[in-house]
Amino acid sequence: RTEHRVYKITKVEQLTETIYLMDVVAPRVANKCLPGQFVIVRGSEDGERIPLTICDYSREDGTITIVFQVVGAATEMMKNKKAGDSFADFVGPLGCPSEFCKEDIEELKKKKILFVAGGVGTAPVYPQVKWLHEQGIEADVIVGGRNKSLIILEDKMKKVAGNLYITTDDGSYGSKGVVTNEIQKLVDAGNKYDVCVAIGPMIMMKFVCKLTKELEIPTVVSLNPIMVDGTGMCGACRVTVGGEVKFACVDGPEFDGHKVNFEEAMQRQQLYKTAEGRAFLAAKE
Numbered sequence: 001r002t003e004h005r006v007y008k009i010t011k012v013e014q015l016t017e018t019i020y021l022m023d024v025v026a027p028r029v030a031n032k033c034l035p036g037q038f039v040i041v042r043g044s045e046d047g048e049r050i051p052l053t054i055c056d057y058s059r060e061d062g063t064i065t066i067v068f069q070v071v072g073a074a075t076e077m078m079k080n081k082k083a084g085d086s087f088a089d090f091v092g093p094l095g096c097p098s099e100f101c102k103e104d105i106e107e108l109k110k111k112k113i114l115f116v117a118g119g120v121g122t123a124p125v126y127p128q129v130k131w132l133h134e135q136g137i138e139a140d141v142i143v144g145g146r147n148k149s150l151i152i153l154e155d156k157m158k159k160v161a162g163n164l165y166i167t168t169d170d171g172s173y174g175s176k177g178v179v180t181n182e183i184q185k186l187v188d189a190g191n192k193y194d195v196c197v198a199i200g201p202m203i204m205m206k207f208v209c210k211l212t213k214e215l216e217i218p219t220v221v222s223l224n225p226i227m228v229d230g231t232g233m234c235g236a237c238r239v240t241v242g243g244e245v246k247f248a249c250v251d252g253p254e255f256d257g258h259k260v261n262f263e264e265a266m267q268r269q270q271l272y273k274t275a276e277g278r279a280f281l282a283a284k285e
């Protein structure tokens with residue numbers, strides 16, 4: 001360790017009961033990052049590494065906005081941090097930027113793009129929609145959640161989306177139903193999408209892909225499997241895409257959703273939750 005950096009938190013906002021937003025000073029990451037990329041953070045020196053997609057960035061302020069849901073001990077610890085506290089580690093930008101960033105803007109302008117965001121997956125969708133908006137491209141966005149308390153970043157999204165559609169499974173906000181109902185509705189209403197980007201829980205992405213395959217809309221998903229080193233060495237983030245082994249941290253996190261083996265990805269995610277499961281996976285590989 002040649003240098004000890006401190007990644008100071010400048011803002012903490014509780015978005016819902018379990019979802020938090022933080023601005024963190026990380027000038028080197030803020031300078032380089034593009035939509036679609038992620039960071040791996042550690043709350044303390046010996047803390048667990050948590051991969052988080054970048055929700056927003058300010059090159060001027062040198063800050064990165066992260067959004068996370070409290071799901072276990074490590075994120076529980078993170079949520080107790082206040083403005084002025086810092087992260088021990090903040091590594092990034094990791095992964096490949098979104099495909100859009102590489103495309104010719106004039107070609108991109110001809111495309112009709114639909115984003116489908118589920119719960120905390122709205123965070124990584126936001127910078128992509130914002131980036132497109134800055135290029136003069138207005139994308140349609142569906143944001144869905146189980147209930148109202150899981151709908152986040154609505155105001156920010158409204159400012160950059162062409163049309164914003166909100167759905168909740170229980171009908172507590174927006175239209176009642178799941179995101180796939182909304183996709184079907186939009187297509188039935190005559191919208192012709194050239195590409196769909198779906199980011200959210202694995203199960204949501206699986207069902208979105210099933211539908212968009214039937215509708216013949218090419219679909220990109222952003223996978224957020226368990227990650228450990230984030231450098232392609234440990235194999236924790238292994239996924240199968242089109243029959244080939246890929247590592248989400250270096251080959252992704254975005255993949256062709258119609259080729260992802262979601263069954264396997266979901267099974268691995270479950271197994272990784274327990275020590276026995278991790279040992280089982282380690283023995284198999």
Ligand code: FES
Nearest residue numbers: 230232234235249
């Ligand atoms: Fe270790 Fe991707 S996180 S290989």
